[in-house]
Amino acid sequence: MTTGAAPVAETSxxxxxxxxxxxxxxxxxxAGRRDRMLVPSSVLGLVVLAVxxxxxxxxxxxxxxxxxxxxxxxxxxxSVVALYGPxxxxxxxxxxxxxxxxxxxxxxxxxxxxxxRRHTRTEEDxxxxxxxxxxxxxxWAPLVAAVALASAAVLAAGVLSGLGLAALGMDPTxxxxxxxxxxxxxxxxxxxxxxxxxxxxxxxxAAGLGFGFxxxxxxxxxxxxxxxxxxxxxxxxxxxxxxxxxxxxPYGADRLWVLGMGLATLVGxxxxxxxxxxxxxxxxxxxxxxVGPRRAAPALRGPxxxxxxxxxxxxxxxxxxxxxxxxxxxxxxGAVADMGRDPAVRDLLEKLGGTTGAFEDVYVAAEVxxxxxxxxxxxxxxxxxxxSAERTGLGELVLAAxxxxxxxxxxxxxxxxxxxxxxxxxxxxAIGLVxxxxxxxxxxxxxCVGACLAVLPAVWVVVGVATLLAGARPRLAPFAWGVLxxxxxxxxxxxxxxxxxxxxxxxxxxxxxxxxAGSFEVLPAVVxxxxxxxxxxxxxxxxxxxxxx
Amino acid sequence: xxxxxxxxxxxxxxxxxxxxxxxxxxxxxxAGEVHGFLGPNGAGKSTTLRILLGLLRPDAGRxxxxxxxxxRDATELHRxxxxxPGDVVLWPTLSGGETIDLxxxxxxxxxEGRRRDLVERFELDxxxxxxxxxxxxxxxxxxxxxxxxxxxxxxxxxxxxGLDPLMEEVFQRxxxxxxxxxxxxxxxxxxxxxxxxxxxxxxxxxxxxxxDTGSLDxxxxxxxxxxxxxxxxxxxxxxxxxxxxxxxxxxxxxxLSCAVDAEHLGDLVxxxxxxxxxxxxxxxxxxxxxxxxxxxxxxxxxxxxEQPA
Numbered sequence: 001m002t003t004g005a006a007p008v009a010e011t012s013x014x015x016x017x018x019x020x021x022x023x024x025x026x027x028x029x030x031a032g033r034r035d036r037m038l039v040p041s042s043v044l045g046l047v048v049l050a051v052x053x054x055x056x057x058x059x060x061x062x063x064x065x066x067x068x069x070x071x072x073x074x075x076x077x078x079s080v081v082a083l084y085g086p087x088x089x090x091x092x093x094x095x096x097x098x099x100x101x102x103x104x105x106x107x108x109x110x111x112x113x114x115x116x117r118r119h120t121r122t123e124e125d126x127x128x129x130x131x132x133x134x135x136x137x138x139x140w141a142p143l144v145a146a147v148a149l150a151s152a153a154v155l156a157a158g159v160l161s162g163l164g165l166a167a168l169g170m171d172p173t174x175x176x177x178x179x180x181x182x183x184x185x186x187x188x189x190x191x192x193x194x195x196x197x198x199x200x201x202x203x204x205x206a207a208g209l210g211f212g213f214x215x216x217x218x219x220x221x222x223x224x225x226x227x228x229x230x231x232x233x234x235x236x237x238x239x240x241x242x243x244x245x246x247x248x249x250p251y252g253a254d255r256l257w258v259l260g261m262g263l264a265t266l267v268g269x270x271x272x273x274x275x276x277x278x279x280x281x282x283x284x285x286x287x288x289x290x291v292g293p294r295r296a297a298p299a300l301r302g303p304x305x306x307x308x309x310x311x312x313x314x315x316x317x318x319x320x321x322x323x324x325x326x327x328x329x330x331x332x333x334g335a336v337a338d339m340g341r342d343p344a345v346r347d348l349l350e351k352l353g354g355t356t357g358a359f360e361d362v363y364v365a366a367e368v369x370x371x372x373x374x375x376x377x378x379x380x381x382x383x384x385x386x387x388s389a390e391r392t393g394l395g396e397l398v399l400a401a402x403x404x405x406x407x408x409x410x411x412x413x414x415x416x417x418x419x420x421x422x423x424x425x426x427x428x429x430a431i432g433l434v435x436x437x438x439x440x441x442x443x444x445x446x447x448c449v450g451a452c453l454a455v456l457p458a459v460w461v462v463v464g465v466a467t468l469l470a471g472a473r474p475r476l477a478p479f480a481w482g483v484l485x486x487x488x489x490x491x492x493x494x495x496x497x498x499x500x501x502x503x504x505x506x507x508x509x510x511x512x513x514x515x516x517a518g519s520f521e522v523l524p525a526v527v528x529x530x531x532x533x534x535x536x537x538x539x540x541x542x543x544x545x546x547x548x549x
Numbered sequence: 550x551x552x553x554x555x556x557x558x559x560x561x562x563x564x565x566x567x568x569x570x571x572x573x574x575x576x577x578x579x580a581g582e583v584h585g586f587l588g589p590n591g592a593g594k595s596t597t598l599r600i601l602l603g604l605l606r607p608d609a610g611r612x613x614x615x616x617x618x619x620x621r622d623a624t625e626l627h628r629x630x631x632x633x634p635g636d637v638v639l640w641p642t643l644s645g646g647e648t649i650d651l652x653x654x655x656x657x658x659x660x661e662g663r664r665r666d667l668v669e670r671f672e673l674d675x676x677x678x679x680x681x682x683x684x685x686x687x688x689x690x691x692x693x694x695x696x697x698x699x700x701x702x703x704x705x706x707x708x709x710x711g712l713d714p715l716m717e718e719v720f721q722r723x724x725x726x727x728x729x730x731x732x733x734x735x736x737x738x739x740x741x742x743x744x745x746x747x748x749x750x751x752x753x754x755x756x757x758x759x760x761d762t763g764s765l766d767x768x769x770x771x772x773x774x775x776x777x778x779x780x781x782x783x784x785x786x787x788x789x790x791x792x793x794x795x796x797x798x799x800x801x802x803x804x805l806s807c808a809v810d811a812e813h814l815g816d817l818v819x820x821x822x823x824x825x826x827x828x829x830x831x832x833x834x835x836x837x838x839x840x841x842x843x844x845x846x847x848x849x850x851x852x853x854x855e856q857p858a
Contacts, residue, residue, distance in 0.1 A: 202680070292643065292677070292678050293644055293646060293676070294644070295650055296643075296647035297647075300647060300654070303655075306640075310640060310643075312642075313642075392638045394639075396602075396634050397634065397638075398655065399604055400630070400631075400634070401627055401656045402624050402656060402657065403624065404624045545606075546606070548605070
């Protein structure tokens with residue numbers, strides 16, 4: 001150094017942005033290396049979902065005329081509009097992607113959030129950033145690298161799907177619009193994730209905020225899309241990134257400019273994220289860590305009470321979510337009933353052999369089916385906590401005490417089994433209480449609770465798969481997520497694209513009775529429950545024989 | 550197996566995939582002793598302890614802890630055992646106090662008086678959440694939970710890693726109290742001064758085998774004593790090196806430094822006496838020297854054997 005000592009003030013000035021980005025390229029390579037399975041397989045799955053279901057639908061309805069018949073059947077089911085958004089145009093192309101636009105936009109958004117969180121808050125939470133941060137790594141570098149990887153994943157999923165659709169001979173502008181629908185939702189969520197991971201001080205907390213945001217975004221657009229065009233509620237769809245995806249309306253209005261909203265959210269989110277980064281300590285969130293009680297509550301005394309105590313946030317969050325979701329589904333029944341009174345729709349339904357009287361029932365059944373899959377996801381997450389406790393060494397603390405392995409393992413199964421039942425009951429209660437206040441023919445409390453509980457055996461089968469994997473092959477346990485995703489997609493999209501029956505039968509979600517629309521069948525419920533019990537039993541047996549640390 | 554042995558292990562083997570972590574390990578811990586379990590990183594200490602706890606299943610060998618097979622009777626065994634893992638992880642959302650209570654209750658109860666004393670002695674803030682503790686404080690939480698138990702056997706895996714010297718002193722006193730109370734402790738460590746101070750007997754493990762076991766005195770008998778003498782009529786270096794059992798001779802004017810095999814110490818002292826001793830210090834080998842000697846003597850051969858083919 002030829003200059004004298006730098007003035008003290010020099011050190012408190014923020015580093016130039018170039019130095020705050022130092023190491024970004026290396027971190028991006030590291031993140032890409034760690035995700036070399038996760039990102040390509042997710043992207044591939046999304047592309048297959050879009051292109052595969054479009055191809056199958058086009059094979060079934062090759063012409064616009066044929067499509068409008070299938071379209072009629074779809075339009076007649078109001079749950080489709082709430083779940084998947086409106087149909088942009090009565091063409092074969094639009095029908096070919098009607099389910100995958102929204103479902104894919106949602107999954108792309110999930111992928112974006114998961115990748116950002118994995119490489120930011122999770123790394124920080126587990127202390128690995130400290131190791132990296134002591135190297136020549138700028139303060140912004142981890143976030144920017146994570147955002148870059150997540151954006152690249154979203155971009156690949158959207159662009160490849162759009163290209164694939166165009167390659168099927170579908171309208172090129174519409175295919176570009178399809179890509180833009182996914183990109184808008186995905187990139188906007190990446191931007192929101194950049195902020196979310198600064199707010200919570202734990203990886204799990206960030207997951208709660210992120211998935212909470214996505215659930216809220218979905219609920220808002222479901223409400224908005226169910227409302228008549230031009231109303232205030234319908235306009236509300238413009239505040240939700242998932243609403244933007246729907247309003248691109250591929251193969252219809254083709255609003256390509258909506259991508260601008262996604263890009264603006266991405267840039268704004270990253271700017272806010274780095275601004276928050278500059279203001280907080282490593283490892284800290286916006287809320288300081290609170291102190292806890294000096295002594296444990298008397299109830300905290302065994303494996304089950306420990307597992308329940310650790311899941312307190314999950315239980316409360318999902319309980320609140322179920323009440324809100326039930327209220328939303330119930331309140332939409334008014335719009336559903338209006339649609340059912342439309343003579344044209346009634347006429348169409350009768351032609352198709354539908355049951356006009358059970359209009360509200362069909363809607364409730366479809367919604368409950370989707371919420372059931374989400375609850376199964378919560379169950380998988382709770383079972384996988386056993387595996388993460390094992391990896392971090394927390395399980396060792398419990399197992400070194402006189403705790404039978406089966407009890408420790410069982411606690412991680414009992415909680416999701418019981419909690420899923422409780423949550424579904426709460427959902428049914430909320431729908432049943434709210435629905436009849438807006439639609440006289442809506443199913444009551446008993447019918448709604450019954451409908452929600454009828455899905456449980458399928459939820460338990462998924463929990464059972466996670467249990468078996470956690471017990472026998474803990475390193476493969478995350479594959480339970482894949483099983484959940486594939487079986488759910490098969491049950492949702494499969495009938496539309498005429499998948500073979502044996503394939504549909506493999507998904508637990510195709511078997512439970514569709515209540516309150518149909519009648520309750522005992523056999524599938526008993527068989528599914530027995531399968532779930534067998535999976536759990538095998539998991540416990542395997543766990544007792546393997547190393548547990 | 551004697552009824553006085555708390556732990557007996559013979560021919561223990563355990564592999565993870567292709568890596569052999571334990572390669573025929575033998576270990577005996579007598580009831581009531583503090584037994585040091587020494588070895589460098591990756592020697593197989595933690596794997597052994599996890600097998601003793603029944604968390605891992607041995608591939609081969611016999612393991613008996615307090616008269617039980619730890620894999621089969623893990624739950625029953627754990628009623629009589631307290632454990633501090635090497636890398637203490639706490640539940641991020643539970644406070645230290647909650648964790649101590651939970652671990653105590655899982656073991657079937659906690660001595661309230663001892664719990665209070667230990668929290669005070671280790672100066673532990675019980676209200677912090679697991680996430681907020683430093684490594685040393687996490688260690689203290691696990692130590693308080695283990696030491697407050699009534700378990701007759703304590704298994705401690707590098708329990709002082711992360712403790713400051715003051716807290717290490719507190720730990721040493723607790724260890725002495727355990728021995729006085731007739732409880733058995735298996736103390737895995739690579740901090741040799743700690744083991745030297747606290748342990749009755751030690752076992753040195755290397756590459757998944759115990760290469761030496763016994764009391765420190767026993768081990769010292771197998772090793773050379775350092776001798777430093779100032780002489781009126783010093784020998785030449787060559788002369789001194791020719792004396793039976795004398796090694797590493799350094800002559801600096803009239804001062805002679807060397808190492809001598811234990812059985813030839815008497816001969817050396819006699820030889821020095823004939824040359825007019827004006828100053829003499831004899832230092833038994835430190836544990837560190839014992840340790841290094843065990844490693845160097847078996848080192849090169851095994852290092853070659855470990856080379857991939």
